[in-house]
Amino acid sequence: MATGANAKYWKDARLPGVLKHNLLKRYLPVFLIRTASVARCAAYFDGFAGRGIYDNGQLGSAGQMLDFAVGQKFGSGVPISLHLCEKKRETYLVLDELCDKYRAKGIDVDTSRDDAKNYLRNRLPYFADRPAFIFLDPCGVGIPFDDLVAAANRGGAKHWPPTEVMINFSLEALRRIGGHVTSATPSEATMKNLDVALGGDWWRAYFAKGVTDEAVDAVVKDFAQRLLDATKMSLMVVPVRRAPTHKPIYHLIYGTRHPAGMWNFSHATAKAIEDWWAGVSAQQEKQQGPGLFDAAPNIKDVEKAAVPVIADNIRRLVEAKGTVRLGDYPVQVFGDYVGQVRDLAARAAVKQLYKEGFTSTTGVGGKTEDLKVVPA
Numbered sequence: 001m002a003t004g005a006n007a008k009y010w011k012d013a014r015l016p017g018v019l020k021h022n023l024l025k026r027y028l029p030v031f032l033i034r035t036a037s038v039a040r041c042a043a044y045f046d047g048f049a050g051r052g053i054y055d056n057g058q059l060g061s062a063g064q065m066l067d068f069a070v071g072q073k074f075g076s077g078v079p080i081s082l083h084l085c086e087k088k089r090e091t092y093l094v095l096d097e098l099c100d101k102y103r104a105k106g107i108d109v110d111t112s113r114d115d116a117k118n119y120l121r122n123r124l125p126y127f128a129d130r131p132a133f134i135f136l137d138p139c140g141v142g143i144p145f146d147d148l149v150a151a152a153n154r155g156g157a158k159h160w161p162p163t164e165v166m167i168n169f170s171l172e173a174l175r176r177i178g179g180h181v182t183s184a185t186p187s188e189a190t191m192k193n194l195d196v197a198l199g200g201d202w203w204r205a206y207f208a209k210g211v212t213d214e215a216v217d218a219v220v221k222d223f224a225q226r227l228l229d230a231t232k233m234s235l236m237v238v239p240v241r242r243a244p245t246h247k248p249i250y251h252l253i254y255g256t257r258h259p260a261g262m263w264n265f266s267h268a269t270a271k272a273i274e275d276w277w278a279g280v281s282a283q284q285e286k287q288q289g290p291g292l293f294d295a296a297p298n299i300k301d302v303e304k305a306a307v308p309v310i311a312d313n314i315r316r317l318v319e320a321k322g323t324v325r326l327g328d329y330p331v332q333v334f335g336d337y338v339g340q341v342r343d344l345a346a347r348a349a350v351k352q353l354y355k356e357g358f359t360s361t362t363g364v365g366g367k368t369e370d371l372k373v374v375p376a
Contacts, residue, residue: 017060019240019276020137020168020252024061027268028133029068031261035131035162036078043127044069045134047116047143049084051094061135062095066102066109073106081127082109085119117143120151128154131161137168141177145199145226152231152255164261165233169223169251171216174203178215181207198223199230213247220251231255234262234331236339238269244277244297262338263330263369269339274299303345306337311349315358318373326350327369343368 028044036042044065052062059067062084069080084099086092092113099109110126112119116136120143134151136142152165177194180186181204195201202222206215220237228235233255239248254265277297313335317324326333326346333346350363350371361373 018279019272021061021064022275023238023252023268023272024135024166025064026271027265028065030264030268031133031164032068032072032080032131033076033078034260036072036076036080039130039161041079041081041130043081043083043130043132045083045120045123045127045132046137047085047120047135048137048139049086049095049111050137051086051091052084052098053094061137063098066099066107069107069109070102070105079108081130082107083119083123083126084109084111085114085116086111087113087115089113117147120147124151124154129161132163134163134165135167136165138170140170140173141193141197142167142169144196145230149199149227149230152227152233159257162256162258162261165253165255167253169220169253171220171248171250174216174219175211178203178207178211178219182210199226224253227253227255233257234259236262236265236269238339259328259330260369263327263343266330266334266339267343270299270342273340274342299341302337303341303348306334306341306345307348307352310334310337310341310346311352314346314349314353314373318359318375323372323374325369326371326373327367330369347371 032042032044046062046065049062050060052060052066054060062082065080065082069082072078072080082099084095086095092111096111096113099111102109110123112122114122116138120134132154136148142148148165148167152163154163155161174194177190180191191201191204194203198219203219206218206222209215224235224237227233234257236254238252238254240250240252241248256262256265277299310333313333314324314326317329317332331338334341337345347363347368350359350361350373353359353373354362357376359373360376361371363371
């Protein structure tokens with residue numbers, strides 16, 4: 001089982017990492033600023049923080065959040081507390097040295113060389129009274145399912161303070177461990193580690209006939225459903241690939257209990273994917289020279305195809321409910337395009353419905369999520 005990122009990983013951000021870091025960079029400020037504007041404070045937890053910085057000076061996810069905390073403290077005056085964990089000694093020393101520079105600026109950052117599950121259990125009481133975003137990005141198997149659920153449900157039935165989570169579900173680890181199910185020399189200890197992370201041995205049945213793409217997809221879908229049932233969160237699963245035509249190497253699973261979270265995360269995901277596609281194209285051109293055909297899709301083409309579908313989704317919503325505010329129904333509005341298109345596609349859909357005479361809402365002005373679609 002993988003225990004951490006190797007030295008090559010920390011030379012610079014790999015393309016799949018670019019998507020992940022850009023997603024965090026785009027979405028986390030939205031969550032933290034919105035919630036902190038009410039609570040006047042917020043928390044960020046990273047159970048697998050890594051070094052926080054690459055050898056070339058580029059910031060990783062932890063480093064990006066440290067920078068953001070500085071901006072919040074000295075900009076809006078809203079403190080963000082950071083709770084960062086890293087198990088590997090050499091990696092932790094780099095992280096802690098980086099954090100010392102931010103502590104000197106007055107940033108509230110706690111670091112620990114510990115196991116992620118232990119650190120999460122210990123730190124939950126420290127930010128029990130404030131909004132929190134919990135990020136778990138292991139290189140292999142994640143924390144125990146029960147600990148993940150306990151963290152997501154830390155407030156019980158209360159709506160405040162809000163909790164959101166994003167976890168890296170490694171498909172490489174799943175495929176590797178799934179192979180033990182039919183192996184002539186299986187490791188029961190290895191499989192039990194996955195049992196703990198997934199909340200039982202239910203996943204083994206999917207690999208009874210070997211490791212296939214269908215089996216892997218089924219495990220991810222089943223895990224997401226179990227997490228949804230246990231937390232009552234709305235979930236979005238984002239596949240991350242080395243290239244647009246490749247199989248996913250991991251999924252980012254995001255959880256929230258507020259439609260504004262899903263709406264803004266969907267938009268941030270589409271923007272991050274756009275950034276990643278641009279990175280793929282730039283790398284392709286650098287390695288192979290300009291080509292007649294781009295390996296990466298164009299988000300505008302995706303959005304062009306999405307607009308009539310989204311318009312139909314909105315039409316059905318309005319017919320069923322009357323006047324609707326788009327931001328209250330992100331999953332219903334975007335449907336299969338959630339996380340794939342920017343929210344301007346929803347605005348374009350409203351404009352199309354206006355031209356068709358279906359609504360008196362023009363689609364002009366204000367935030368897209370605040371648009372109220374009124375029957376004509």
